[in-house]
Amino acid sequence: MAHTDFIPYGRQSISEDDIAAVVKSLRSDFLTQGPCVTEFEQALCAKVGARYGVAANSATSALHLACLALGVGEGDSVWTSPNTFIASANCARYCGADVDFVDIDPRTYNMCAEKLADKLARAKVEGKLPKVIIPVHFAGQSCDMKAIHILSKEYGFRIIEDASHAIGSKYQNKYVGNGEFSDICVFSFHPVKIITSAEGGMAVTNDEQLAKHMRTHGAQGTTKSPEELTQIPGDWYYEQHTLGFNYRMTELQAALGLSQLSRLDDFIARRHKQFQNYQRLLKDLPVILPYQDKDNYSSLHLFPILLPIGNETARKGVFDSLRQAGVGTQVHYIPVHIQPYYQQLGFAGGDFPIAEDYYARTLSLPLFADLTYAQQERVALILKHALIANRVMSA
CATH class of the missing domain: 3.40.640.10 (Type I PLP-dependent aspartate aminotransferase-like (Major domain))
Incomplete structure (x- = not known):
């Protein structure tokens, strides 16, 4: 529910x-x-x-x-x-x-x-x-x-x-x-x-x-x-x-x-603050946080995290745990080449292994202009419990 x-x-x-x-x-x-x-x-x-x-x-x-x-x-x-x-x-x-x-x-x-x-x-x-x-x-x-x-x-x-x-x-x-x-x-x-x-x-x-x-x-x-x-x-x-x-x-x-x-710059500034908050709140969890290249100033549309290698089968459990606790996580994206339509055109799993590995371990955490710090704290706590419940980390 x-x-x-x-x-x-x-x-x-x-x-x-x-x-x-x-x-x-x-x-x-x-x-x-x-x-x-x-x-x-x-x-x-x-x-x-x-x-x-x-x-x-x-x-x-x-x-x-x-x-x-x-x-x-x-x-x-x-x-x-x-x-x-x-x-x-x-x-x-x-x-x-x-x-x-x-x-x-x-x-x-x-x-x-x-x-x-x-x-x-x-x-x-x-x-x-x-x-x-x-x-x-x-x-x-x-x-x-x-x-x-x-x-x-x-x-x-x-x-x-x-x-x-x-x-x-x-x-x-x-x-x-x-x-x-x-x-x-x-x-x-x-x-x-x-x-x-x-x-x-x-x-x-x-x-x-x-x-x-x-x-x-x-x-x-x-x-x-x-x-x-x-x-x-x-x-x-x-x-x-x-x-x-x-x-x-x-x-x-x-x-x-x-x-x-007219509010574009303000929206992005808020997202950068939220990005920094997540960096602090999640730093002790066994997840890979988004990398930002020095040549870029990102609008930070998404905050995708990666579970550690070897935890691919745990991803669904973590996803479900977050959703059930009220955190609207999502997966971005299912690699296009493994969609049924593109498989009919000759593509198959294994064609682009880095994208497929990323897909198998990623989850996007909430990130939007009106997200509050209290909500981010809640996301971090629920994520920790989800990781423990699905044996990605110990209690």
């Missing part, structure tokens, strides 16, 4: 200002296709240092648009991390492309740049180089983007950063999304992310043509721009130039996202 004082692993933080922004949007002339979406796009671009933003109804939609803009199609190959949500791979499959994976770094849990280099060298010999690489900034910590970018110049692939976890994160003292080491970067605003627009996502880029392509394809493939029309019989006129999708973000979502963006 669920605990009456349940602590979720992630939760949105909604202020009166957020509510007022949405109400204002509701009372305006536009519920969709109005000014809030453009304001949100411009504000986020100004924050991260990108030139163009294209809002969408989800980060999955934004990833799909990014793949389409880079010309991904049948016969192409897209590589991503196995340690991610399925959308990071599915976006390429939507385009008819093949998908492959690169195993993760055992410390950061991100795509390993060294393993990527080895796999690219083999793929070049075999004539099977990827068209696009999608590094995923797991838990908010950026991948080694400089190394991946250098490889892109050597092997000729394009880069989409899946920064669904990483709005507000920094890599080498610059905001993720500035475009120095990628073609397109995608953010998520799902309620458990750093900021939320209820559902929603955004692709940012410094390439005007890529932005134009994504915007057109996200609006049913249509345009009303006078310079793009073949004729202009009247102000009502629009043209469909390609087969697109209805991936638009609503005004309500954008109003909420824009209001939340």
Whole structure:
């Protein structure tokens, strides 16, 4: 039975200002296709240092648009991390492309740049180089983007950063999304992310043509721009130039996202304080705590811990013990390549052993902006009891 004082692993933080922004949007002339979406796009671009933003109804939609803009199609190959949500791979499959994976770094849990280099060298010999690489900034910590970018110049692939976890994160003292080491970067605003627009996502880029392509394809493939029309019989006129999708973000979502963006720095500062609290509270427990690379300032979307090697069978017991005591632990993620759909495409357990080992021992502890220190103390105490109960540690 669920605990009456349940602590979720992630939760949105909604202020009166957020509510007022949405109400204002509701009372305006536009519920969709109005000014809030453009304001949100411009504000986020100004924050991260990108030139163009294209809002969408989800980060999955934004990833799909990014793949389409880079010309991904049948016969192409897209590589991503196995340690991610399925959308990071599915976006390429939507385009008819093949998908492959690169195993993760055992410390950061991100795509390993060294393993990527080895796999690219083999793929070049075999004539099977990827068209696009999608590094995923797991838990908010950026991948080694400089190394991946250098490889892109050597092997000729394009880069989409899946920064669904990483709005507000920094890599080498610059905001993720500035475009120095990628073609397109995608953010998520799902309620458990750093900021939320209820559902929603955004692709940012410094390439005007890529932005134009994504915007057109996200609006049913249509345009009303006078310079793009073949004729202009009247102000009502629009043209469909390609087969697109209805991936638009609503005004309500954008109003909420824009209001939340003003508190982004505060949200991340709170998470860093909570991260430090956990480091102290859990230091005597036999668990591996998240590693933070010196080149990164993470948004800290997640707080994943690892049980010691040899305790894989205890993970379910620890998970169940935490849940039963009111701690909303979760597992991030089931490696994409062992999902039944991807096994039907030829992948199997054992293909990416580091990601699989990580999956077998990981649990995410609650981490969200409004998490209190008292709640963190409770999480730590319940985790200790769970570890003892499941013989991961002695009493």
